[in-house]
Amino acid sequence: MSPPTTTLALGEGANASKFTLDGDTLRVERAADNKWPQVQVPLRDVLWAAVDNGVFELSALAKRKPKGMYILLNMSGPVTDADLPSATAFADALMAAAYPALQRQRRLKVFVNPKSGPGKAVGLYRKKIEPIFRAARCDVDLTFTSYGKQAQEMVEKLPLDRYDAIVIMSGDGLIHEVFNGFLAHAEPSRAFRTPVTPIPSGSGNALAINLLGLDDAKDISAAALNAIKGRPMSTDLLSLTQGGKEYMSFMSQSLGLIADLDLGTEHLRFMGGQRFLVGFIYGLIRHRSCPVKVSIKVAHADKRKMVQDMKAAHEQAQATYAALAQGPASEDGAAAFGAPPDPKLADASDEEEDPEWVTFDRPLVYLFAGKGPYVSSDVLQFPVSLPTDGLIDVTVQERTTRTAMFKAIDGSQRGDHYWMDTQHYYKAYAYRVEPADSKGWLSVDGEAFPLEPYEVEVRPGLGTLLSMYGCYQLDFDLPKKGKQPAPRPQAAP
Numbered sequence: 001m002s003p004p005t006t007t008l009a010l011g012e013g014a015n016a017s018k019f020t021l022d023g024d025t026l027r028v029e030r031a032a033d034n035k036w037p038q039v040q041v042p043l044r045d046v047l048w049a050a051v052d053n054g055v056f057e058l059s060a061l062a063k064r065k066p067k068g069m070y071i072l073l074n075m076s077g078p079v080t081d082a083d084l085p086s087a088t089a090f091a092d093a094l095m096a097a098a099y100p101a102l103q104r105q106r107r108l109k110v111f112v113n114p115k116s117g118p119g120k121a122v123g124l125y126r127k128k129i130e131p132i133f134r135a136a137r138c139d140v141d142l143t144f145t146s147y148g149k150q151a152q153e154m155v156e157k158l159p160l161d162r163y164d165a166i167v168i169m170s171g172d173g174l175i176h177e178v179f180n181g182f183l184a185h186a187e188p189s190r191a192f193r194t195p196v197t198p199i200p201s202g203s204g205n206a207l208a209i210n211l212l213g214l215d216d217a218k219d220i221s222a223a224a225l226n227a228i229k230g231r232p233m234s235t236d237l238l239s240l241t242q243g244g245k246e247y248m249s250f251m252s253q254s255l256g257l258i259a260d261l262d263l264g265t266e267h268l269r270f271m272g273g274q275r276f277l278v279g280f281i282y283g284l285i286r287h288r289s290c291p292v293k294v295s296i297k298v299a300h301a302d303k304r305k306m307v308q309d310m311k312a313a314h315e316q317a318q319a320t321y322a323a324l325a326q327g328p329a330s331e332d333g334a335a336a337f338g339a340p341p342d343p344k345l346a347d348a349s350d351e352e353e354d355p356e357w358v359t360f361d362r363p364l365v366y367l368f369a370g371k372g373p374y375v376s377s378d379v380l381q382f383p384v385s386l387p388t389d390g391l392i393d394v395t396v397q398e399r400t401t402r403t404a405m406f407k408a409i410d411g412s413q414r415g416d417h418y419w420m421d422t423q424h425y426y427k428a429y430a431y432r433v434e435p436a437d438s439k440g441w442l443s444v445d446g447e448a449f450p451l452e453p454y455e456v457e458v459r460p461g462l463g464t465l466l467s468m469y470g471c472y473q474l475d476f477d478l479p480k481k482g483k484q485p486a487p488r489p490q491a492a493p
């Protein structure tokens, strides 16, 4: 239920301020403020309100335009003794409405990688993120990483009771480290329940894009808000075994063209995200096959059904989120988006499914498997991925003409390649790869692994992320009428 309209008026004459809590919105009118004489923000963006030592304090993130960047507003003003009861009551009501069934003042373990992306993370953290966490009165334990794998080592020994979430300001590489730190923790299942949330500052920030959406992922303040207000969202993780050792992958594994462009373009780092596109074009010009044997434990492979399932799951998650956001105020942060489904139950309705291992036996250009729709801001590789369907999305690009592959680049941000006949898409419980030779790369969450035999198995709902929505943020649907995709031939088992 939305809170009733409540108003607080403070000060007099030119210094008068009026605060109105109206449904899901806070309105502030302060004629004396030259920059923001009137502000309207959704309650979601309110970070703090309190009366402290006779001063009314209010912090919120605000935007000048709906699609603009967040700006932190800290307002404060004296409260007379006569106004003290009404100001305190207003602040309490505002906080209750701004944190519905959400824990306040989260205790955050924050990792910032100074070397991530263009190397500006420290400055951005100090300028933008730190003031937001301070405004929300979060308890921050900050580490600027000083060498590779430092975050992983620290997470392996993390005192789990000490933190409500782990915040990672870097690219996807440091998130990979954190999940692998959990794997080596003395209490792995408890460790994996610690929510993880990204603040994008790397060259690949897929998790931030998937949680926040393409637009908000450009605004690190939106990511900070997610660390403060996001709700725990379970996610499947992908257990990769190679040479008898287990690794945890949260995002993707790739071979062939995709791994080459991911790992073989380090020298083009100065280009930022553009280096992946350049690498893709270079790979297409070389047009090499990827000599591997791929076996997949397939749950189903009907592209249209996958889209319908994804849309239905998103609707359900959004309804759950909306109910939670309207829920009674509480300081209990345990509200999650429900338990992950049993993957066997998820497909119980589909009697034609064959849970046996099948072998993909056509020449392929790349294999790309993972969790989470976007793998970079330009590529919507797994548009039907769901956080907790207990399945991994496995795509195998069969060898085709260069022209067909070049055409696919254009719509890759929209996921157009999903509909290519030669792009085989499987929902799978597990898959195995046996490379014919060891020349080339295996990329796991963007990190280099040897091109040796490996197997991936889904660990349903093992990990926890933070989300404002309860589902990934993307726009993908069945093609409009008149633009029907051609029927896709099954890869022969």
Ligand SMILES: Nc1ncnc2c1ncn2[C@@H]1O[C@H](COP(=O)(O)OP(=O)(O)OP(=O)(O)O)[C@@H](O)[C@H]1O
Residues within 6 Å of the ligand: 113, 114, 115, 116, 117, 118, 145, 146, 147, 148, 149, 150, 170, 171, 172, 173, 174, 175, 177, 201, 202, 203, 204, 205, 446
């Ligand atoms: N201070 C540091 N110096 C050098 N490397 C570091 C430091 N801190 C972390 N690292 C390593 O930097 C890598 C950066 O990965 P991450 O993906 O998070 O950022 P990125 O800028 O997107 O990098 P990449 O493009 O390589 O993926 C991680 O493997 C991590 O171990």
